[in-house]
Amino acid sequence: MxxxxxxxxxxxxxxxxxxxxxxxxxxxxxxxxxxxxxxxxxxxxxxxxxxxxxxxxxxxxxxxxxxxxxxxxxxxxxxxxxxxxxxGGAAGTLRLGFTAVSAIRTLGPLLRRMSEELPGVDVILHERVTPAQVDGLLRGELDLGLGRPPFDSLALDSRVVFREPLCAVVPADHRLATADRALTPADFSNEQVISYSPTQARYFHELTVRFLTNVHPRIEQRVQQILTVVLLVAAGRGVALVPASARSLGVQGVVYCDLVDSTEAGPVELHAIWNRESTSPLLHRVLRLFDDPVMPSEHQ
Amino acid sequence: MxxxxxxxxxxxxxxxxxxxxxxxxxxxxxxxxxxxxxxxxxxxxxxxxxxxxxxxxxxxxxxxxxxxxxxxxxxxxxxxxxxxxxxGGAAGTLRLGFTAVSAIRTLGPLLRRMSEELPGVDVILHERVTPAQVDGLLRGELDLGLGRPPFDSLALDSRVVFREPLCAVVPADHRLATADRALTPADFSNEQVISYSPTQARYFHELTVRFLTNVHPRIEQRVQQILTVVLLVAAGRGVALVPASARSLGVQGVVYCDLVDSTEAGPVELHAIWNRESTSPLLHRVLRLFDDPVMPSEHQ
DNA sequence: TCGAGTGATACCTTTTGCGAATCATGTTTT
DNA sequence: AAAACATGATTCGCAAAAGGTATCACTCGA
Missing domain, CATH: 1.10.10.10 (Winged helix-like DNA-binding domain superfamily/Winged helix DNA-binding domain)
Structure with missing residues (x-):
């Protein structure tokens, strides 16, 4: 040779x-x-x-x-x-998990930033609910996830990348749709409330239950996806609590209402989650992107 | 490094x-x-x-x-x-010159053979009249030409690759069109004969003149391309002598007639021509293709 | 005919690479 | 807990390869 x-x-x-x-x-x-x-x-x-x-x-x-x-x-x-x-983290492949709603406000800007600042990096997207993301991170199938608490914080590290208020979504012809004020838990006392799967969407399940403590609404559905919730509301099956960015879903026939207690400090958090063991330079390069204020983090 | x-x-x-x-x-x-x-x-x-x-x-x-x-x-x-x-000549680029008529019977089969037996070889085609091919071969712009005599046989080597009879082409409504016999020079004694440029198509010019020795037809045009000749005949401007393969041109409104003396040994020769100096292995590999009887050489 | 220019060869020196033995360190076995 | 094992890294001596200088053989132009 x-x-x-x-x-x-x-x-x-x-x-x-x-x-x-x-x-x-x-x-x-x-x-x-x-x-x-x-x-x-x-x-x-x-x-x-x-x-x-x-x-x-x-x-x-x-x-x-x-x-x-x-x-x-x-x-x-x-x-x-x-x-x-x-x-150096300036090239490679990032396997990124995300939930359907996180995509609305966070995924787009993130991908845009990456294609600008790390043009050598390919991103492979995996839409998964948070528990499935956690599983993928632990197995090494994913490098980074965008999900909601709770998750195993021994093996996984995380940081909040987006915070927004919870709000109510009601059918357009519903009596609460025209209430020109922030809603209180009491407003839901006789409502059909569509809520979340305690296992697959535990975060929103718990947010809903916590907000409605002491009220005893009829909780009807147990769904995973926020989009499904909004569609069920549009179909008149009840009312629900969703993150404010659900407005961007563009579903017709529903109205979004502010909640008391939820207007200033958003209780709904989206976390970037990764394996503590990971030494991937690319991962840490991407995480640094969240430091920059151009990233829509901490603000709605 | x-x-x-x-x-x-x-x-x-x-x-x-x-x-x-x-x-x-x-x-x-x-x-x-x-x-x-x-x-x-x-x-x-x-x-x-x-x-x-x-x-x-x-x-x-x-x-x-x-x-x-x-x-x-x-x-x-x-x-x-x-x-x-x-x-070894099994790959490379062959710059091949050819005349428009040689393409009819020879170029197609040659290219087909080459793509089968020398699949690594690219062919760049240059349509040129013979003198222009000779020029290209001497300048080293071409590797191989398909043309007619005469050419400088000191600097160039050649071999006959196709031989065919000369025949007459006359308008479909011409009196000779229905003559059910081989034509003689005398048949042209009072015809308008379209002939060839003595410099750019010297070979056909001389063939025509030789056939019509002792007859004194009115020679009208002096064109280079055989296709042009046939089109002029179709337009009724006269009759002409062309190689038999001109039939394949598919021009309507003309009839091709055999000539005496030209039926058995075809006087019209097509030569493969190359520079004697050339040591290109590819050229010699291609020339060997002409040895094979599958190549339409020596036969019509 | 001679000198300039060019690539090839001969010979020597320096560098590089290989292999045997050994080391350092973590894992498994007793 | 200690010994045996497995595995990659290190050391050192020798051989092969590469580079440099001097020189040769040849061609071309003056």
Whole structure:
């Protein structure tokens, strides 16, 4: 097999068509350069340069080989570069979990930031509910998740990336739809309330239950997805509590109402979650993006 | 810069995830293998393998670099191979000149044969009249031409690749169109005869003049292209002598008639022409294709 | 005919790479 | 808990490869 030095030597000679000048360009003397080219030709098994005592010319085989040689050298350059960029977190693949609603306010800006600041990074998206994300993070199938508490904070680390108020969603023709004030728990005392799966959407389940402590509404459904909740409300099956960003879902026939206690400090939190064990430089590079105020974090 | 040995070493270790086994696969012992990988990491500037005293694993950077390394090794293989095939004439680019009519019977089969037997060869086609082909061959712009005599046979070598009879083409409503016999020179004694440029289509010019020796037809046009001749005949401007394969041009409103003297040994020859100086292995490989009887040579 | 220019060769020195033995360290077994 | 084992890293001596200097063989132009 030939060596890369031989390739460089050949390319230099092929470009200069002169052993002396090529040697100068390679910072070496002419005799070893001649030998390198000879060895290359022996290794390749084809005459690459036609050289009589007066001039040097490429053979057809040399012409074809020159193109391959250049690609080879280019690949050598890019390979090292790629490895360094991956090590620095500027390139690679991020497997990102997210919940359907987190996508509305957070995923879009995040992906836009990444394509601007880390253009070498590919993102593979996985839509999963939080428990499934946690599972994926622990198995190493995901690098980063966007989910809701609670999760195992021994194995997983996290930070809040978005906070927003809880609000109520009611059918457009509902009596609460026209209440021009923040709703209180008592407003729901005789309502059909659509709530969440205690296991698959535990966070919203608990938020709903906590808000409605001491009131005893009829809790009807047990669904996972916020979109499903809103659609059920639109279908007149009841009222529900959802994060404020659900407004952006664009479902027709429903009205969103503020809640008391939930207007100033948003109790609904979205967390970026990752495995504490992860040493991925890319992950930490991405996490740093959340430091920047351009990221819609901490604010609605 | 790293070396190809280091790349091979890295790939082996990355695939085995074990220095001992990788060394065995590379027919070397473990210590130099460790050093090669260390040198590679230093050259690349990134940690590629995570190795504690019990196991070896690829880092993210190593994962990315492995893919590039494999491409690099594949390219090394193909580059040598390509150069050898070009040297043997099994790959490369053939710049082929041809005249418009030669294309009808010869060019198609030639290109089909080449794509079957020399699939690595690209053909660049140049439609030119014979003198322009000769010029291109002498300048080194063409590798092979398909043309008619005469040409400088000192600098150029040639062989006949196709031979066919001359025939007459007359308008469909012409009196000769219905003559159910081979025509003689005398049949043209009072005809308008369309003939060829003595310089640009000298071969057909001379064939026409020779056939009509002792007859004194009115010679009208002086055109280069056989297609033009046939179109002028179709337009009723006269009659003309053309090679038999002109039938395949598919021009409507004309009739082709055999000529005496021209039925058995075709006087119209198409030659493959090349520069005697050329050492191109590809050229000689292509010329060998004409030896094969499957090639429509010597026969109509 | 001679000198300038070019690539190839001979010979020597320096660098690089390999292999045997050994070390350091973590894991498994007793 | 200690010994045996497994595995990658290190050391050192020798051999192979690469580079440098001097020189040769040859061609071309004055």
């Amino acid at each position: 030939f060596s890369l030095d031989q390739i460089s030597a050949f390319v230099a000679v092929a470009e200069e068509l002169h052993f002396g000048r090529a040697a100068e360009r390679l910072n070496m003397t002419q005799p070893p350069l001649s030998r390198q080219v000879q060895k290359l030709e022996r290794a390749v098994g084809a005459r690459l340069l036609e050289r009589d005592n007066r001039r040097v010319a490429l053979t057809d085989a040399g012409q074809a080989f020159l193109a391959e040689a250049r690609r080879l050298l280019a690949l050598v350059e890019t390979a090292s570069d790629l490895a360094r960029r991956v090590e | 790293f070396s190809l040995d280091q790349i091979s070493a890295f790939v082996a270790v990355a695939e085995e995830l074990h220095f001992g086994r990788a060394a065995e696969r590379l027919n070397m012992t473990q210590p130099p293998l460790s050093r090669q990988v260390q040198k590679l990491e230093r050259a690349v500037g990134a940690r590629l393998l995570e190795r504690d005293n019990r196991r070896v694993a690829l880092t993210d950077a190593g994962q990315a670099f492995l893919a590039e390394a494999r491409r690099l090794l594949a390219l090394v293989e193909t580059a040598s191979d390509l150069a050898r095939r070009v040297e």
